[in-house]
Amino acid sequence: MGFRAPVSEYLFLLDHVLGYDRVAAQPRFAEAGRDTAAAVLEEAGRLASEVLAPLQRPGDLTPARLQDGQVVTSPGFAGGYRAIAEGGWVGIAAGTEAGGMGLPVSLSMAVGEMMAGACLSLQLCPLLSQGQIEALEHHGSEALKALYLPRLVSGEWTGTMCLTEPQAGSDVGALTTRAEPAGDGSHRITGQKIYITWGDHDMAENICHLVLARLPDGGPGTKGISLFLVPKFLPDADGAPGAANAVTTVSLEHKLGLHGSPTAVLQFEAAQGWLVGAPHKGMAAMFTMMNNARLGVAMQGVGIAEAALQAAGAYAAERRQGETPEPGESAIQGHADLRRMLAEMQADTFAARAIALSCAVAIDMARATGDAAWAARAALLTPVAKSFGTETGMRVAETGVQVHGGMGVIEETGAAQFCRDVRVTAIYEGTNGIQAMDLAGRKLGDGGKAAFGLIDEIQDAAGSLRGRHPDLAGPVWDAAEGLREATERMLAAGLTDRFAVAAPYLRGFARVLGGWHHLQAGAAEEARLPLARFYIRRMLPEAGPLLAQAGLGAADLYAVRPPGRTV
Known part of the structure; x- marks a missing residue:
């Protein structure tokens, strides 16, 4: 089975979880209504599935090489890039005055994820161009913009x-x-x-x-x-x-x-x-590009998670091994532990995608309205989305190898390539440790206003759903309260003490956001309740011990002698 772009997942999220209608209602995005969004995602999904996905293995087996001072790219990559450029996908969110589509970042990021899941090596090229376009739009002189933007937007130049x-x-x-x-x-x-x-x-x-x-x-x-x-x-x-x-x-x-x-x-x-x-x-100018790229990298992690999930699911549905407890099921997907792994992969992929796309929606609303609260929401979510999205990509890809068993370490299955390809996403565009420090330091620099506003929104939503889904809404509300208390302890600590627990704080933050989005999904569509229930019952509780570390400080951390230290 080849890669299938998850178009339906994006349409569900936009319609039922993330409130894309608010974006489409803004005059800036008047041409980007639901029908347009669906058409854009369908066409981009076709490109990802049919044109880019077949390049995944050739890119791995025949790497780019330097020959006589010139880089020669992998077989088929030039044709794949031309398809991206000629479709206008490089300039999907760029201004129309330079030939771009002027579409919301939320659609641009969805398209980027589908292309990354299909062939991450190639998708990196337009992602870097998109970041440069944004940096020039904001900081370039009129002469530079006139000369470079149309050619970057068209994909003639990268x-x-x-x-x-x-x-x-x-x-x-x-x-x-x-x-x-x-x-x-x-x-x-x-x-x-x-x-x-x-x-x-x-x-x-x-x-x-x-x-x-x-x-x-x-x-x-x-x-x-x-x-x-x-x-x-x-x-x-x-x-x-x-x-x-x-x-x-x-x-x-x-x-x-x-x-x-x-x-x-x-x-x-x-x-x-x-x-x-x-x-x-x-x-300051480069950070314009880097912030765009950080969310784009979050989507790369989600894209690899989606691809690894699809590959593992297909293998588990075909591989026969031993007796399963499920009547009529002879494939390994009938075994309880395989079912657990696949459910964790699916639940975290959904959560990471929803968190990242929620950040994109906040960016769109900030740009369209000029509202500082939306800008603060986008800034708060960027490090969470980048770190959790890429860690999800790594974790899901690694679990995918386990689902494949011995075949997972055989390169022909492609399962190992997902692990190798996604690993660097936790490092480039600001390591995940830096993302955690950014969240714990700069993003709480407003006294926690943006964080507490988001927590209030989660608790309001959970409170409104207690009557319909008490077994799900109650734990989400409680987890959000734990996040509130942890944030208060972070704010009372010095920077070094915050940084010592920044990584578990970020991960706990993401766990709570994931629970909120799963609750929204389950409330919107009954068929999604089993996955929401699985996440909230089995994965959301991880937030408790993670957030409990907030306030522990750095003393015990620095009391541990690093390996190799001689004095």
């Missing part, structure tokens, strides 16, 4: 994000790449960047690098960093790719997974680039 250097990983402020004014309005960029996803390839006419570098008067740390647009080929007077810029692909990384996605080491030797945004404000 974009990258160049932050990391050999000595500067998560500590971006330690970068040493330099930018020297050239006297003609441009700058000369010199330095090396590593881990550059789709940093070079043969699928588009030009590749546009957003590069963090320091001007001569840029101070130390992140506050002295500026952002520059550095194309692989310098546009000529007509905007066509002209002379090669001084950007060299030094090598491609040999990675655990995502073999079809070329991850480049790039050397810039006085390469010509143009300032994006104000001098020394590069991190």
